[in-house]
Amino acid sequence: MLKQMEGSHAVAQAVALCRPEIICAYPISPQTHIVEGIGEMVKAGEIVNCEFINVESEFAAMSVAIGSSATGARTYTATASQGLLFMVEAVYNASGLGLPIVMTVANRAIGAPINIWNDHSDSISQRDSGWIQLFAETNQEALDLHIQAFKLAEELSLPVMICMDGFILTHAYERVDIPTQEQVDAFLPPYEPRQVLDTHAPVSIGAMVGPEAFTEVRYLAHEKQMQALELIPKMAEEFMAIFGRDSGGLVRPYRTEDAETIVIAMGSLLGTIKDTVDEMRDAGVKIGVLGITSFRPFPLDAVRQAIKHAKRVVVLEKTFAVGIGGILATDVRTAFFGIQMNAYTVIAGLGGRPITKTALHELFEKAGRDDLIPLTFLDLDWNVVNKQLARERQKRRSGPAAENILRDVSSTAAHIS
Amino acid sequence: MNKPFAITLDPGSSLANHTGSWRTERPVYVDRLPPCNSQCPAGEDIQGWLFHAESGNYEKAWQHLTRDNPFPAIMGRVCYHSCENVCNRGQLDAPVGINSVERFLGDEAIRRAWKLVPPAAETGKHVLIVGAGPSGMSAAYHLRRFGHRVTVYEAGPLLGGMMRFGIPKYRLPRDVLDAEMQRVVDMGVEVVLNTKVDNILDTMQTGKFDAAFLAVGAHIAKRAFIPSGEVSKVVDAISVLRSMEGENKPMLGRRVIVYGGGNTAIDVARTAKRMGAEPIIVYRRTRDKMPAHDFEIEEALQEGVMIRWLSTIKQAGDTNITIEKMELDASGFPQPTGEFETLEADSVVLALGQDVDLSLLEGVPGLEVSDGVVKVDANMMTGQPGVFAGGDMVPTERNITIGVGHGKKAARNIDAWLRGATYVAPPKHQVATFDKLNTWYYADAPKTVRPMLDIIRRQSTFDEVQGGLDESTALFEARRCLSCGNCFECDNCYGVCPDNAVIKLGPGKRFEFNYDYCKGCGMCVAECPCGAINMVPENN
Amino acid sequence: MSFQPVKFYQTGTFTVGNRLLAPQERSVQANMERTNSLNSGHRACQGCGEALGARYAIDAAMHATDNQLIAANATGCLEVFSTPYPETSWQIPWMHSLFGNAPAVATGIAAAIKIKRQKGLKDDVRVVAQGGDGGTTDIGFGCLSGMFERNDDVLYICYDNGGYMNTGVQRSSATPPAARTATTMPVGPQPGNVFGQGKFMPAIAMAHEIPYVATATVADLRDLEHKVKKAMTFRGARYIHILVPCPLGWGSASQDTIKLSRLAKETGMFPVFEAEYGELTNSSKIRRLLPVEEYLRPQKRFAHLFGKSPAVATIARLQALADKNIRKYEMLDKEAN
Ligand SMILES: Cc1cc2nc3c(=O)[nH]c(=O)nc-3n(C[C@H](O)[C@H](O)[C@H](O)COP(=O)(O)OP(=O)(O)OC[C@H]3O[C@@H](n4cnc5c(N)ncnc54)[C@H](O)[C@@H]3O)c2cc1C
Ligand SMILES: Cc1ncc(C[n+]2csc(CCOP(=O)(O)OP(=O)(O)O)c2C)c(N)n1
Numbered sequence A: 001m002l003k004q005m006e007g008s009h010a011v012a013q014a015v016a017l018c019r020p021e022i023i024c025a026y027p028i029s030p031q032t033h034i035v036e037g038i039g040e041m042v043k044a045g046e047i048v049n050c051e052f053i054n055v056e057s058e059f060a061a062m063s064v065a066i067g068s069s070a071t072g073a074r075t076y077t078a079t080a081s082q083g084l085l086f087m088v089e090a091v092y093n094a095s096g097l098g099l100p101i102v103m104t105v106a107n108r109a110i111g112a113p114i115n116i117w118n119d120h121s122d123s124i125s126q127r128d129s130g131w132i133q134l135f136a137e138t139n140q141e142a143l144d145l146h147i148q149a150f151k152l153a154e155e156l157s158l159p160v161m162i163c164m165d166g167f168i169l170t171h172a173y174e175r176v177d178i179p180t181q182e183q184v185d186a187f188l189p190p191y192e193p194r195q196v197l198d199t200h201a202p203v204s205i206g207a208m209v210g211p212e213a214f215t216e217v218r219y220l221a222h223e224k225q226m227q228a229l230e231l232i233p234k235m236a237e238e239f240m241a242i243f244g245r246d247s248g249g250l251v252r253p254y255r256t257e258d259a260e261t262i263v264i265a266m267g268s269l270l271g272t273i274k275d276t277v278d279e280m281r282d283a284g285v286k287i288g289v290l291g292i293t294s295f296r297p298f299p300l301d302a303v304r305q306a307i308k309h310a311k312r313v314v315v316l317e318k319t320f321a322v323g324i325g326g327i328l329a330t331d332v333r334t335a336f337f338g339i340q341m342n343a344y345t346v347i348a349g350l351g352g353r354p355i356t357k358t359a360l361h362e363l364f365e366k367a368g369r370d371d372l373i374p375l376t377f378l379d380l381d382w383n384v385v386n387k388q389l390a391r392e393r394q395k396r397r398s399g400p401a402a403e404n405i406l407r408d409v410s411s412t413a414a415h416i417s
Numbered sequence B: 001m002n003k004p005f006a007i008t009l010d011p012g013s014s015l016a017n018h019t020g021s022w023r024t025e026r027p028v029y030v031d032r033l034p035p036c037n038s039q040c041p042a043g044e045d046i047q048g049w050l051f052h053a054e055s056g057n058y059e060k061a062w063q064h065l066t067r068d069n070p071f072p073a074i075m076g077r078v079c080y081h082s083c084e085n086v087c088n089r090g091q092l093d094a095p096v097g098i099n100s101v102e103r104f105l106g107d108e109a110i111r112r113a114w115k116l117v118p119p120a121a122e123t124g125k126h127v128l129i130v131g132a133g134p135s136g137m138s139a140a141y142h143l144r145r146f147g148h149r150v151t152v153y154e155a156g157p158l159l160g161g162m163m164r165f166g167i168p169k170y171r172l173p174r175d176v177l178d179a180e181m182q183r184v185v186d187m188g189v190e191v192v193l194n195t196k197v198d199n200i201l202d203t204m205q206t207g208k209f210d211a212a213f214l215a216v217g218a219h220i221a222k223r224a225f226i227p228s229g230e231v232s233k234v235v236d237a238i239s240v241l242r243s244m245e246g247e248n249k250p251m252l253g254r255r256v257i258v259y260g261g262g263n264t265a266i267d268v269a270r271t272a273k274r275m276g277a278e279p280i281i282v283y284r285r286t287r288d289k290m291p292a293h294d295f296e297i298e299e300a301l302q303e304g305v306m307i308r309w310l311s312t313i314k315q316a317g318d319t320n321i322t323i324e325k326m327e328l329d330a331s332g333f334p335q336p337t338g339e340f341e342t343l344e345a346d347s348v349v350l351a352l353g354q355d356v357d358l359s360l361l362e363g364v365p366g367l368e369v370s371d372g373v374v375k376v377d378a379n380m381m382t383g384q385p386g387v388f389a390g391g392d393m394v395p396t397e398r399n400i401t402i403g404v405g406h407g408k409k410a411a412r413n414i415d416a417w418l419r420g421a422t423y424v425a426p427p428k429h430q431v432a433t434f435d436k437l438n439t440w441y442y443a444d445a446p447k448t449v450r451p452m453l454d455i456i457r458r459q460s461t462f463d464e465v466q467g468g469l470d471e472s473t474a475l476f477e478a479r480r481c482l483s484c485g486n487c488f489e490c491d492n493c494y495g496v497c498p499d500n501a502v503i504k505l506g507p508g509k510r511f512e513f514n515y516d517y518c519k520g521c522g523m524c525v526a527e528c529p530c531g532a533i534n535m536v537p538e539n540n
Numbered sequence C: 001m002s003f004q005p006v007k008f009y010q011t012g013t014f015t016v017g018n019r020l021l022a023p024q025e026r027s028v029q030a031n032m033e034r035t036n037s038l039n040s041g042h043r044a045c046q047g048c049g050e051a052l053g054a055r056y057a058i059d060a061a062m063h064a065t066d067n068q069l070i071a072a073n074a075t076g077c078l079e080v081f082s083t084p085y086p087e088t089s090w091q092i093p094w095m096h097s098l099f100g101n102a103p104a105v106a107t108g109i110a111a112a113i114k115i116k117r118q119k120g121l122k123d124d125v126r127v128v129a130q131g132g133d134g135g136t137t138d139i140g141f142g143c144l145s146g147m148f149e150r151n152d153d154v155l156y157i158c159y160d161n162g163g164y165m166n167t168g169v170q171r172s173s174a175t176p177p178a179a180r181t182a183t184t185m186p187v188g189p190q191p192g193n194v195f196g197q198g199k200f201m202p203a204i205a206m207a208h209e210i211p212y213v214a215t216a217t218v219a220d221l222r223d224l225e226h227k228v229k230k231a232m233t234f235r236g237a238r239y240i241h242i243l244v245p246c247p248l249g250w251g252s253a254s255q256d257t258i259k260l261s262r263l264a265k266e267t268g269m270f271p272v273f274e275a276e277y278g279e280l281t282n283s284s285k286i287r288r289l290l291p292v293e294e295y296l297r298p299q300k301r302f303a304h305l306f307g308k309s310p311a312v313a314t315i316a317r318l319q320a321l322a323d324k325n326i327r328k329y330e331m332l333d334k335e336a337n
């Protein structure tokens, strides 16, 4: 059924259709609308046999989820940014214990300075946590990925994080196709836990493991993610069969066939990139896009296949590893093993900074001329940066950088207006 | 379940980890000797029989008790219960009323006609016992249990010895005495009454006895020289008390002077009181120096017996006596003061102790007599092989329980001797001293006091003075036992072990250590209320 | 007394068992068929009070729930000594997640059980969460308070050994004043843990007005079992705080674990009581009141108080704390005195 609705609500609907049993909720923008929506449905009796728990922190949210999932209940929670960091210890724990929890991360920057707007720093910070991380490009895909996520998680006994851009997707009203309950039921069987706290078959879950077995345990976690590499495309096919939609999968190549330049990115940004690419293709530029849906496991082979014929890749990412540069770019480079490739890392959209088509055009053209430096900060205001650096060189105690910058920015803004 | 590797484990799998290897010391269950048992002259396993009484299984308790002493109803009345003096509970509140529970069991047994264990298969050996007092009858009982043929020769007309002809009825009712004597006879003991053995070797030879146990007691009253007039009536306590058993009650008059400070003096004075007299005990030292037990003195005083301490009789006239006041010297001996007093007296009863009539032993080779008593070795045998002796006639403190103990000990030795062996007593356990106990666990429980007959009847009748416990009070009293040194299945060790290294074997079967897991922390030892666990070094 | 003690059967109800009692009146631990929820082979130190307390409590809970019990465990000694790969000592469904989240994990378990029962599960499965004092009063405090406040159907059991023992005896907010720990060394002008800090979790639990709060020690098994069983008669959040001596951390002899628990109560250092919906309903009376020295002396963590010149003033301050407990929690039997 086609409906115009907010992205958060679309996700709430999708989760509701998956017959969740436990929802743990803690407010943080821009995730809040999702759990609010689910909470209302539970309270109204629209979702039956489901417990909606208002916890006291994200740490508790994930911990409750760990308990319920280990007891065999289909469990869901959502968070973002600071909330995700607040639950980190439990995030690692959930995957370490192999619990198929599904969590939405409405991607948002991490402070300080505190910032509620979108980038991917939060999810990406958890790239080594052992969770599967799938990035949605559109609200429809976000909705679809949640349905796939439960199935994937439960088949592998691994938690899955669905990453969707905060505000850009969560708060955007778009038309989405809401599947029927029958469709979802046909796709997603009831949860059959691999391990469960059962009074009739007691086990101890969460043993302390020493050097004698720890490496094996970690390797097996990796192995599971490798299995996910095979399972994710299969699941997309099954999804297609039932829902008639091409959603999910590992990567999404777009006009890459003969591309000399391939832009690699994740999430909603792909839409803007595709528009730009379309325009450049119209202008005869051999450029394509590779969207990464599955960031963890990282589809090295698929990436390699998609880019091997190109001359260069531009990795455009909404994250930034201070002190080195790109994060997605580093992973992409791992796919180059044995091939010669020019790769450019572009950091963009941090803390909600708009990424305009104009800027992208300029960027891609430069890339096409191999005129880019290895690490580019899209739209960085050098003026502001240099002023602050100069201040700091002058005086050791120059005051908080953020405030100084704000002063500079607003004076700049005053000039503009 | 296809469980995740290493993270999810099967229940209880730690049993594979034998933590017993950590141990440097190991706990072991022990049985220590309770002080009461250690003290009991008859060698009763007091804690052992109380254990059964505690659960209300009185018959089992009685059976357990009578393994050592066939006379609980008698003991429960006249034994001086030195066991109670050493009872560890005495250091907590008051000793367990062992004696009163014993009496309860004895009385129950009589009331319910419980049977002693039948004798073992007949051995064909024949043992002579001379004297049917407590010692002789105890030996008869034990020898019969071994399966020996036993014949008791008794000079008097009835069984019981001094228990019948000394101890007054108000302390030991005769039906009780009869019942417990008869029970031994019923085991197949042959009794020949009114027959005094004059020559032991002759009697043994004539009767073809294989061994003999002598327990003739001490019946010859000691005399003291008191200048006295023609008509003054001076008699000895033993004959007074003995004649109480016959038809002709003694004629002592109204004003009776009893001379002496032992239990016999008290008994005779109290007897006189009950016959309507006004007895006065004259004793040369102070109350605390009196050999009589203080509770007996107290009871006598309650009944109206008067006592003149620090006095000796100087002269006995027709209707009065002269006494001289004494005072104690620095070393506690009474010294005359030269102060005299006259007391009215219809008669004087001497209660100055007894000697043994050793005439039946004359001419027996190897026999050693000193201080008027017969010497025996550690096995109760006299210098004459096959002739054993015990009770008042051997060097000992004189009381019934010691006599009973001698009877038991002699029986065991006679049994061994008849087999050409020597009896070796099993080694004694270490005594369970107070410091071995963890008394926290025992609930507070004051001692139960036995009822006493009202004073009027105590002064005018021979009804039993001290009552017994009833079922509930006896049970309570039994349960005051701390079970010193012997597991009473409180489950503490089983419960407090942090390593579940104690295996409970079930009711009556006690416990076992599982040394595979015991880490040797010692908690079970520390928390055993009764000290029934010992910690010993691990020898690798 | 939290339960009707047997007035006099030789040991009354002081000992673990009492063969003179009717079987139904006997303790769970006296039972030959007790579950031994925490089985042999665990790696707790010799004489560990926590190992003992855990078996006491969980066996009682198993008994009360007809073996329909699931446990969540915080990180700490109990977890480490019971479940090092490849062996576990637990015989019940048990889960360890993290140090500070046991109450929340338990909430999740309870919620899942609730849904399973809605969907037809017949067994009335109940949930306990357990942890050390560090896991409870410090790092797990937030999750615990949240669980209390939501009144989730969880019994939380804190095994209080007065410090972070598993990491080598550091101070927690449950470490008593003056006690030596690795982070409150007996040096300087105020040796040992300072006065005027710390918190008493049972009182905080009471402030949440949850259905049931109780304290207990491993010295009084009957009382402990009674409280666990009673806790299981309530629905909603419940809290039991059990004092468990730690020979390693306290510097006490391994055989003194129970003795010290006993002394903690008899001196007033640790009040033993029950509360329902925030109100004190019962307190165990001191049987033989003793000065705090009796409790302090056998523990090396207080050894610095008893050197050549005893720290009289410090001991007096500890006595004052005990006296306050005695007053506040009505530890003396007024009728008996
Ligand atoms: C008045 C009095 C009160 C006492 N009260 C107590 C008391 O309360 N508690 C206590 O423990 N003790 C008491 N005693 C002491 C106790 O009675 C004796 O220690 C005990 O009876 C000694 O036992 P026995 O078997 O050695 O000798 P006896 O009891 O004296 O028995 C010896 C028996 O041998 C018989 N006999 C003697 N010679 C011969 C022979 N040649 N041939 C055949 N038979 C012979 C005697 O007739 C007698 O029956 C009391 C003693 C007296 C005198
Ligand atoms: C988040 C976190 N911080 C610290 C630790 C380290 N740690 C593990 S156990 C423990 C001490 C546990 O103390 P307590 O809860 O009192 O239990 P005990 O070991 O004393 O029984 C600490 C500090 C940890 N595992 N996780």
Ligand code: SF4
Residues within 6 Å of the ligand: B029, B486, B487, B488, B489, B490, B491, B492, B493, B494, B511, B524, B527, B528, B529, B530, B531, B532, B533
């Ligand atoms: S603790 Fe109790 S059960 Fe164990 S040996 Fe001692 S008395 Fe017997």
Ligand code: SF4
Residues within 6 Å of the ligand: B027, B496, B497, B498, B499, B500, B501, B502, B513, B517, B518, B519, B520, B521, B522, B523, B524, B525, C047
């Ligand atoms: S309590 Fe257990 S571990 Fe400790 S010594 Fe006794 S049996 Fe051994």
Ligand code: SF4
Residues within 6 Å of the ligand: C043, C044, C045, C046, C047, C048, C049, C050, C051, C077, C078, C081, C161, C165, C166, C245, C246, C247, C248, C249
């Ligand atoms: S350190 Fe303490 S709490 Fe930990 S196992 Fe040892 S005794 Fe038990």
Ligand SMILES: [Mg+2]
Residues within 6 Å of the ligand: C132, C133, C134, C159, C160, C161, C162, C163, C164, C165
């Ligand atoms: Mg602790």
